Amino acid sequence: xxxxxxxxxxxxxxxxxxxxxxEVSGFTFSGYWMHWVxxxxxxxxxxxxxxxxxxxxxxxxxxxxxxxxxxxxNAKNTLYLQMNSLRAEDTAVxxxxxxxxxxxxxxxxxxxxxxxxxTVFS
Amino acid sequence: xxxxxxxPSVSVSPGQTATITCSGNKLGDKYVCWxxxxxxxxxxxxxxxxxxRPSGIPERFSGSISGNTATLTISGTQAMDEADYFxxxxxxxxAVFGGGTKLTVL
Numbered sequence: 001x002x003x004x005x006x007x008x009x010x011x012x013x014x015x016x017x018x019x020x021x022x023e024v025s026g027f028t029f030s031g032y033w034m035h036w037v038x039x040x041x042x043x044x045x046x047x048x049x050x051x052x053x054x055x056x057x058x059x060x061x062x063x064x065x066x067x068x069x070x071x072x073x074n075a076k077n078t079l080y081l082q083m084n085s086l087r088a089e090d091t092a093v094x095x096x097x098x099x100x101x102x103x104x105x106x107x108x109x110x111x112x113x114x115x116x117x118x119t120v121f122s
Numbered sequence: 123x124x125x126x127x128x129x130p131s132v133s134v135s136p137g138q139t140a141t142i143t144c145s146g147n148k149l150g151d152k153y154v155c156w157x158x159x160x161x162x163x164x165x166x167x168x169x170x171x172x173x174x175r176p177s178g179i180p181e182r183f184s185g186s187i188s189g190n191t192a193t194l195t196i197s198g199t200q201a202m203d204e205a206d207y208f209x210x211x212x213x214x215x216x217a218v219f220g221g222g223t224k225l226t227v228l
């Protein structure tokens with residue numbers, strides 16, 4: 001059974017930092033692109049960042065460039081999101097998500113974690 | 123930045139057909155995926171590559187695309203289909219989601 005379990009969320013003041021983790025099981029982690037998607041309370045989904053299979057290629061949405069860093073440890077089956085210089089507008093549930101078969105375009109995010117809540121408040 | 127536009131809400135009676143649209147510039151040149159999200163739960167992929175259903179997704183869910191508009195159709199809508207629905211496409215290397223449509227089954 002495929003499982004993605006996020007952790008690391010919590011309360012933080014503006015300007016602070018948090019590191020989110022997503023531990024996966026049930027599939028060959030090193031064979032898939034992985035992503036972070038966030039959802040502010042009562043709002044829609046926003047893609048945050050993605051990373052390729054070996055961790056050498058990363059992508060981010062403009063609003064987090066220079067502040068958030070995605071990484072992965074294939075030996076530990078774990079995806080990370082280092083979040084620095086946090087702002088109130090970063091408050092959201094953060095989901096990790098697996099992108100489907102890497103040999104096929106347009107497969108979407110086929111497995112999602114349960115999410116971890118990040119609250120930035122002063 | 124690239125945008126996908128969805129209607130904020132759609133209502134449907136049980137057993138009827140619900141249609142949710144998603145429009146974007148040159149969307150017909152991209153692959154569109156659809157997700158549903160029940161309250162308090164994580165999103166679930168229901169359509170990928172415009173028209174394909176992942177295993178475990180009921181046949182009543184179907185997708186299509188014409189021009190710059192993608193459509194999610196739910197035939198024989200059930201109460202359990204009441205949820206938020208999001209379309210998603212890739213703009214170069216950035217994933218973009220539509221704003222979401224709340225489907226109400228009256």
